[in-house]
Amino acid sequence: MEFSEEQILLKNTVSRFAKEQVAPLASEIDEQERFPSETFEKMSQLGLLGLGIPEEYGGVGGGIVESCIVGEGLARYCASTVASWGAHVDLCAANICRNGSEEQKKRLLPDLASGKKLGGMAMTEPDAGSDVFAMKTRAVEDGDFFILNGRKTFITNGPVGDIFLVYAKTDPKARGKGITAFVVEKGFQGFSKGKKFKKLGWHGSPTGDLIFEDCRVPRENVIGEINGGAKILLSGLNSERLLLAAESLGLAKECLKDATQYGTERIQFGKRIADFQMVMEKLARMATKVEAAKAMVWSQAFKMAGKGPASMSMETAAAKLFASETALQNALDATQIFGGYGYIREFPVERYLRDARIMTIGGGTSEIMCQVIFRELEKGL
Numbered sequence: 001m002e003f004s005e006e007q008i009l010l011k012n013t014v015s016r017f018a019k020e021q022v023a024p025l026a027s028e029i030d031e032q033e034r035f036p037s038e039t040f041e042k043m044s045q046l047g048l049l050g051l052g053i054p055e056e057y058g059g060v061g062g063g064i065v066e067s068c069i070v071g072e073g074l075a076r077y078c079a080s081t082v083a084s085w086g087a088h089v090d091l092c093a094a095n096i097c098r099n100g101s102e103e104q105k106k107r108l109l110p111d112l113a114s115g116k117k118l119g120g121m122a123m124t125e126p127d128a129g130s131d132v133f134a135m136k137t138r139a140v141e142d143g144d145f146f147i148l149n150g151r152k153t154f155i156t157n158g159p160v161g162d163i164f165l166v167y168a169k170t171d172p173k174a175r176g177k178g179i180t181a182f183v184v185e186k187g188f189q190g191f192s193k194g195k196k197f198k199k200l201g202w203h204g205s206p207t208g209d210l211i212f213e214d215c216r217v218p219r220e221n222v223i224g225e226i227n228g229g230a231k232i233l234l235s236g237l238n239s240e241r242l243l244l245a246a247e248s249l250g251l252a253k254e255c256l257k258d259a260t261q262y263g264t265e266r267i268q269f270g271k272r273i274a275d276f277q278m279v280m281e282k283l284a285r286m287a288t289k290v291e292a293a294k295a296m297v298w299s300q301a302f303k304m305a306g307k308g309p310a311s312m313s314m315e316t317a318a319a320k321l322f323a324s325e326t327a328l329q330n331a332l333d334a335t336q337i338f339g340g341y342g343y344i345r346e347f348p349v350e351r352y353l354r355d356a357r358i359m360t361i362g363g364g365t366s367e368i369m370c371q372v373i374f375r376e377l378e379k380g381l
């Protein structure tokens, strides 16, 4: 669980970048509900958009530990920026890295690594969320192409992205065993963007629908094997869940920091409010949960770095469950400690609460995390 010198350097670089470049825009992009393209340009210059992509394909290397370092560091200041960054590097690029052919990696990764193209991942559909294998988007072979028909919903970067890892049914009767992964690029015939959603939080990370109407995807854009998409999807989910846990940790820490500062400055009844035992206990419990989440996230990140994302679902689910619920609870507690100021936009805790709400839902809900954990428990009987 010791960070290497390079990882410490990355942590410090990201922390400085987030404080100096990301934090000043966080409130503005939230208010204006706009994607921070200027921050993405700066992240591209720093190499952060090529994190996890090997140097031979234009990236800067690194793996899940490095992704979690950046995820936590950015999430402390702007949950929207980190959401769109995560969809690009982890949901899209990292999975192409893991499962793409040499030709596909050479063709697709350099533009993602440089930030020339923005990535995303599309599995969710209006009638297939937690039950993702119930997806209806259909892909039918037609010579050198697959013809896709269907609609994906709630897609992070949907409205602004260029390249999407899309899952569709190639054998509709087979549930998980009938899914194939495709790379669909902006400009493909029959591919269009649907509505952009207005959301409670993550205002700077655009979320939208993707529509496929006889969309022609060349066979060379099939990732992995035909009908072999479930394995790719699940490994992606495992990695996404750990990254979301790291982002939740960042958010939970920031809530604790702001609440501690406010609690030691705000005077009521002639005393600092943090000296009232009920407030003090809240802060102590917030800190304790942050420590526990930290241990879960980093132990799992180091394990996953050694073994790969496929085999770790229980510990990852536990880390995501605990860290995301900690982020949400710490955001609630922070707004409580801020009193009326916690409810207005003068202080960022109001935004933290709105941004924290998605963490127990996206990438698999808390209920689904419990299901994954229980299934693993049963296996051990």
Ligand SMILES: Cc1cc2nc3c(=O)[nH]c(=O)nc-3n(C[C@H](O)[C@H](O)[C@H](O)COP(=O)(O)OP(=O)(O)OC[C@H]3O[C@@H](n4cnc5c(N)ncnc54)[C@H](O)[C@@H]3O)c2cc1C
Residues within 6 Å of the ligand: 087, 091, 120, 121, 122, 123, 124, 128, 129, 130, 131, 153, 154, 155, 156, 157, 199, 202, 207, 358, 361, 362, 363, 364, 365, 366, 367, 368, 371
């Ligand atoms: C802002 C945002 C960004 C997103 N980004 C992406 C993205 O980039 N790509 C993508 O593919 N998807 C994305 N999603 C989709 C997200 O992963 C799903 O919303 C999530 O998995 C839940 O699915 P659902 O919304 O259909 O809820 P449902 O599955 O309908 O769940 C509704 C409720 O029922 C509960 N429930 C469902 N099944 C069970 C069960 N078996 N046991 C107990 N309880 C159950 C759930 O826990 C939940 O409380 C995003 C969503 C949002 C809101």
